[in-house]
Amino acid sequence: MQFITDFFLRDTAEVARGLLGHYLVRETPEGLIKGIIVETEAYLSSSDPACHASRGKTKRNATMFGLPGRAYVYFIYGNHYCFNVVTGPEGKGEAVLVRAVRPVAGKELMLKYRGNDCPEINLASGPGKLCQAFAIDKSFDGHDLRTKTLYLQQNESAGYTGAVKATPRIGLSVAKEKMLRFIIEGNKYLSR
DNA sequence: GTTAAGATCTGCT
DNA sequence: GCAGATCTTAACG
Numbered sequence: 403m404q405f406i407t408d409f410f411l412r413d414t415a416e417v418a419r420g421l422l423g424h425y426l427v428r429e430t431p432e433g434l435i436k437g438i439i440v441e442t443e444a445y446l447s448s449s450d451p452a453c454h455a456s457r458g459k460t461k462r463n464a465t466m467f468g469l470p471g472r473a474y475v476y477f478i479y480g481n482h483y484c485f486n487v488v489t490g491p492e493g494k495g496e497a498v499l500v501r502a503v504r505p506v507a508g509k510e511l512m513l514k515y516r517g518n519d520c521p522e523i524n525l526a527s528g529p530g531k532l533c534q535a536f537a538i539d540k541s542f543d544g545h546d547l548r549t550k551t552l553y554l555q556q557n558e559s560a561g562y563t564g565a566v567k568a569t570p571r572i573g574l575s576v577a578k579e580k581m582l583r584f585i586i587e588g589n590k591y592l593s594r
Numbered sequence: 595g596t597t598a599a600g601a602t603c604t605g606c607t
Numbered sequence: 608g609c610a611g612a613t614c615t616t617a618a619c620g
Binding site for chain 1 (some may be wrong): 599600601602603604
């Protein structure tokens, strides 16, 4: 079952928390890839210097200011893509970074896209690894996440996957103190 | 035109 | 635990 737009129009931190336990699905010509989201981070537009949108709209972050429920994909550190879901009303500039999933289907394909024989526990345990395993690149920037090839799917048992915990976000040089990272506590597939 | 910093990963010590 | 790889974007001259 798909998410409705209203889900993404709520408070961004609530959306980040609410996505835990649900599915991220990728349909490739070679087969289906599916994972359960176990780690997310919220990026707010106001008073959040860590957010790309905090210093206004630019060519790179324009997607963040677009329609909720779209994908915001950007390239970082010369090597990696990061996958976000745009939240809030159009023009606000907020998003949720999906940092890690637990693989549930298409593990062979994920392994192939990751390009080495990494253990299952590391297939998608981090934003860059997740994009590699799901073959997500810049062509998905602005992609509507209710259409095929890449979408989010509700999981009825999401609320029973474990206790949710808020922690500081990872890898930032500013606003390190904000508790905007959400994890399923104790899950083996977290980035750390 | 030039430069510095970045929502990371991997391999080596 | 730490440094290096690697390159796009945005700010500045």
